[in-house]
Amino acid sequence: MSPKISRAALFDVLNSYQVPGTSATLVALKAVKGIDVNEGRVTVMLQMVDAYQDREQVMKQALEELILNQAGVEAVDVEIAWEKTASVEFKNLIPGIKRCVVVGSGKGGVGKSTVTANLAIAMAQRGLKVGLLDSDIYGPSIPMMLGLKDSPLGTPDGQIMPLEKFGVRVMSMGLLIEEDRPVIWRGAMLNKALQQFLKDVAWGDLDVLFIDLPPGTGDTQLTLIQNAQVDGAVIVSTPQDVAFLDAKKAIGMFGTVKVPVVGIIENMSSFICPGCGQETQIFGHGGVRDAATRMKLPFLGEVPIDLAIREGGDSGQPLVAAHPDSPQTKVFQDMAKALQGQLGL
Numbered sequence: 001m002s003p004k005i006s007r008a009a010l011f012d013v014l015n016s017y018q019v020p021g022t023s024a025t026l027v028a029l030k031a032v033k034g035i036d037v038n039e040g041r042v043t044v045m046l047q048m049v050d051a052y053q054d055r056e057q058v059m060k061q062a063l064e065e066l067i068l069n070q071a072g073v074e075a076v077d078v079e080i081a082w083e084k085t086a087s088v089e090f091k092n093l094i095p096g097i098k099r100c101v102v103v104g105s106g107k108g109g110v111g112k113s114t115v116t117a118n119l120a121i122a123m124a125q126r127g128l129k130v131g132l133l134d135s136d137i138y139g140p141s142i143p144m145m146l147g148l149k150d151s152p153l154g155t156p157d158g159q160i161m162p163l164e165k166f167g168v169r170v171m172s173m174g175l176l177i178e179e180d181r182p183v184i185w186r187g188a189m190l191n192k193a194l195q196q197f198l199k200d201v202a203w204g205d206l207d208v209l210f211i212d213l214p215p216g217t218g219d220t221q222l223t224l225i226q227n228a229q230v231d232g233a234v235i236v237s238t239p240q241d242v243a244f245l246d247a248k249k250a251i252g253m254f255g256t257v258k259v260p261v262v263g264i265i266e267n268m269s270s271f272i273c274p275g276c277g278q279e280t281q282i283f284g285h286g287g288v289r290d291a292a293t294r295m296k297l298p299f300l301g302e303v304p305i306d307l308a309i310r311e312g313g314d315s316g317q318p319l320v321a322a323h324p325d326s327p328q329t330k331v332f333q334d335m336a337k338a339l340q341g342q343l344g345l
C-alpha cells in the first residue's frame with residue numbers, strides 16, 4: 001500500500017500552482033479554504049472571486065492532474081466556490097441619466113482618454129445610449145481622438161447640444177475653446193464649468209454618461225466627483241508598480257467620497273509583435289488584475305499596447321469604430337459587456 005499524503009504536502013502542491021493569466025499562486029490569492037484527505041481520496045476546497053470563473057475548467061483539470069501525480073493519491077476532487085464581486089446600488093442623481101461614471105487614473109499618460117473613448121463607443125454599439133463628457137479642461141484630448149472639430153450649437157432654450165460621433169454624445173471644453181490657447185483656470189471656475197456641462201448640456205436620456213477626469217488625485221478631482229454626483233468609478237492603470245501605486249491612491253480617493261469602483265482596467269498590458277506574433281510585457285503584466293482581485297474590486301480587462309490604438313487616437317478614428325474585427329476591439333467589447341453588468345443596465 002502506498003504511503004498516505006499529508007495535507008501539508010498538498011498545500012505545497014497548491015502553492016506551486018500559478019493561476020492562469022496571473023503571477024499569483026492559489027495560496028497567494030488566499031483561495032485555499034480546505035484540504036481533506038480520506039485514505040487515498042483528496043478533496044480540495046477553493047474559494048475565488050468570480051473574475052477567475054472563465055478559467056474554471058482549465059484550473060480544475062490542471063489541479064486534478066497535479067494532485068493525482070502525487071504518491072498516495074488515488075482520487076481527487078477540486079471544488080471551487082465562486083464569490084461575487086461586490087454589487088452596488090445606484091442613485092440616479094442626474095435626471096434623464098441612469099448612470100454617471102467617472103473614469104480616473106492615478107497619474108497622466110496611462111491612456112485613460114483612449115480607453116474611455118473606445119469603451120464608450122463599445123457601449124453604444126451594444127445598443128446603450130451613451131454620453132461622454134471630457135472634463136480634462138487643461139488638456140482636453142477627446143475631441144481629437146473622436147475627430148470632432150465643429151463648435152456645438154445652442155438650443156432655443158439656452159442649452160448646448162452635444163456633438164454626436166460613433167453613436168456617442170460628446171461634450172468637451174476642447175470644443176468651446178480655441179485650439180492652442182492654454183486654459184488658466186482656478187478650481188472654482190473649473191467646478192462651475194463642470195456643473196454647467198452637467199446641467200446645461202442637452203444630453204437627453206442616457207443609459208450612461210462617462211466623465212473623463214483630469215489625471216491625478218488632487219483637490220480638483222475630488223471636488224469634481226463630489227459635485228458631479230457620481231454613481232461609480234472606472235480606474236485605468238498601466239501594469240507598472242509605480243503606476244498602480246498611484247491608481248491605489250485613486251481607489252482611496254473614491255473610497256473617501258463613497259463612490260464605488262465599478263471597474264479597473266489594465267492598459268498597455270503587453271505588446272504583440274505584428275511581425276512575429278511574440279508577446280513582450282514591456283511594463284509587466286497581470287499585476288493590476290491580481291491587485292484588483294485582492295481588493296475584491298471588479299476587474300474589466302487588459303488592453304495591449306497596439307499601434308492601431310495609438311493611430312486611431314491620433315487620427316480621430318478610434319480602434320473600436322475603425323477596426324471592428326480586430327482582437328483588440330474584442331477586448332473593449334468584452335469590457336463593455338462586463339461594465340454593463342456591473343452597472344446593472
Ligand SMILES: Nc1ncnc2c1ncn2[C@@H]1O[C@H](COP(=O)(O)OP(=O)(O)OP(=O)(O)O)[C@@H](O)[C@H]1O
Pocket residue numbers: 105107108109110111112113114115136139141214215267268303304305306307309310311313314
Ligand atoms: N493601449 C494602447 N496602445 C498604444 N497606444 C496607446 C494605448 N493607450 C494609450 N495610448 C497612447 O498613449 C498616449 C496617451 O494616451 P491618453 O491621452 O489616452 O492618456 P491619458 O491617460 O488620458 O493622458 P492624460 O490624462 O495625461 O490626458 C496617446 O498617444 C495614446 O494614443
